[in-house]
Amino acid sequence: MRKKTIFRGSIAVSTAAILAAGVLGTPARAADPVTITIWTFGDVIQRQLVQEYKNLHPEITLQIKKSDLDPLNGTNMVTACTSKTGPDVVAVEVQYSGYWRSYPKCFTDLRKMKTSEANVVAGIPAGKTALDFKKNYLPWRWEQGVGYDDSVIGFPTDVGGLEVAYRVDLFKKAGLPTDRDKVGKLWPTWEKFIATGVKYNAKRSAADKKAGKGFIDNAGTIYAAIMNQGTEKYYKNDGTDAGKLIYDTNPQVKKAWDTTIKATELGIGTRIGQYTSDWNIGMNKGTFATILAPAWMMDYIKQQAPDTSGKWDIAALPGGGGNQGGTQLTVPSYAKNPQEAYDFITWYLAPEQQLKVFKTYGLFPAASVLYNDAALLDYKDPFFNNAPVGKIYSEGVSKVKPIFEGKLQRAIDQAIGAGLGRVAAKKMTPAKSWAQVLVDIKKVISN
């Protein structure tokens, strides 16, 4: 009888153990070695620098989990903040900055953090709050990491300075100038850019036309470029945290939409979607002669089309100055090791490290103190025909004005992107598609 109860007990225990193992995972270890978990996407966290930090702090393990941007900054972060469990550091992309700035409760206020002694050897002084580091960064990029209650929720990593990447060989073939300054002068405005596209397309052979070759990879990308050249998008900063929705009245939206529609209807684009297999192949085959390229895209082009090395060059963006993307590293309020996380961020995003990242991966630094640095200004990229990419991009991002992003910016962008897609696919007239866009946006913003 006793044995029986033991059996029953052991079954109960093992059942509990099975359940517990599923819930608890591995047992907690001694506190000494610290693991910083980082949720990120793309190339925000660079392997080389991670190794460097490991050498600096052998006791710290950086556990990096990469996801796609939308699930990362959407579902995963919402779930983490709701359940109050999650990583020590999260990368938040600019498109989601408006959303997360309205939830400062999900983040540690970095004004209240102080750097420890840990990184003094690496040139990061101890006892500094976020406000002490503010002067190192581009002011409008810094603002994108400030919560609507003025708490500092993140440090900027890079600026997605936007310029035009073009194929020198294809421009030459089409009888266009190839020198980057002259190319930039071809298109002071977007109208001129479209006109150049029409001219380029007119020179295509019949075979090229049949193969679907064109001037720009996707005319739809013009929309975001123009939107980012303005001062307002879908929200007006009226002093309230939420801002006022102006997507249907803002002339900048109309200008960006109309210009993109015009480019689409004139057929200067190949209609290949970015980041598709067709795009990667087209990049190699010279299917398109231009890409609106944020700084971080240079590395992607290098990886996808290594054989086109030296055939590319970079020219200024029409309309002067552009930006697309950029990321903030944040420390969530539910971080288990906020001090170690803050120390890591202040080191990882220090100007010195940002310069290294730019040189190896082309992510353009948000640390504006570097913009006068000869190391940045003199940097030339052989893949892009020795273009002084440091100089070109720093001139571009200095012209960008801060934009109030607003909470649902990403969702509204997607509705409009779908609208442009419908016109490009000739499924709807521009007017009808715009009407549909308004309906879709209403659905998103209504609760």
Place this chain on the structure above:
Amino acid sequence: MSHSKEREGRRKAPLSPWKSTTPKKATKTNKPIEGVASLDHRFGIPFIAPFFLIFLIFGLAPVIYSIYISFYKWDPLGGSTFNGVQNFVTLWGDSDFWLAMRNTFSIWALSTFPQMAMAIGLAVILRSKRLRGASFWRTIFLVPNITSVIAITIVFGQLFGRDFGIINGILGLFGVDNIDFIEGVIPSHIQIAVMITWRWIGYNTLIFLAAMLAIPDELYESASVDGATKWQQFIYVTLPQLKNTITFVLVVGTIGGLQVFAEPQQLAADGGSSKQFLTLTLFLYNQAFVNNKYGYAAAIGIAITVIVLIISVINFLITRRISNDGGGR
């Protein structure tokens, strides 16, 4: 009959090791049935408890919770307010919902019926006594089923690429213009249906094969004595015997078809520029996890449940009719 067989087997089966270690040998030898029964009684519940516990936590609780939140404006970060039946009213009037319904059933039809015909055909080939390496083929047919949906979508996305995809390349040889397998409504449905078909056809083939192997050879023998050709044998012997299996495959396929999610989501997370391949589950997912409208998404979930229930009832009625018919033969 099957019941009594089961009991017989039980009696003959060796006793559980739990029992053999107990000191009360007398009960073990004298009253074996009672012993087993008492074992069932004492250990049965703990043994099945893990399933029910997990089901309660991960199955029933979320269902009840989502019914609850479907009556709310539910924002996990921003707080929630009671909304009555407003979510359901909005859903009824939401054109996206009806669009998603159309897409879901279109993809379901395109993936289910051609697949079923092909699966039966393949099963006939696998059953053929002249086929060499039968077990090799039977095994390899399951490989697509265990392949990751993401991997399938990436590969098929390249096959179906508009400009450089191999399918358009082949069609081009016959003078067909490039088809846009993303923007076109029916082409995009075909692309998704092909992925589903590729993934599930092996599984269904094996089910049909199992059913065919259970058909007594006498039926074929007497059919051939009567002078039936192979084709006539297939039509008049094989197919009628497969009726129940066909219904089963149809039911399972329908439930799966209503949950098509990963394939369209991988093609374009928003379901396409004019939501041409937005399916019901993708619609639900986007409302919850992209637009943060959890209450509305819960309402969609309930709507999907109702649709599945309706279809299940229809299936049940049809199955009953068929099995009644089948009983006479």
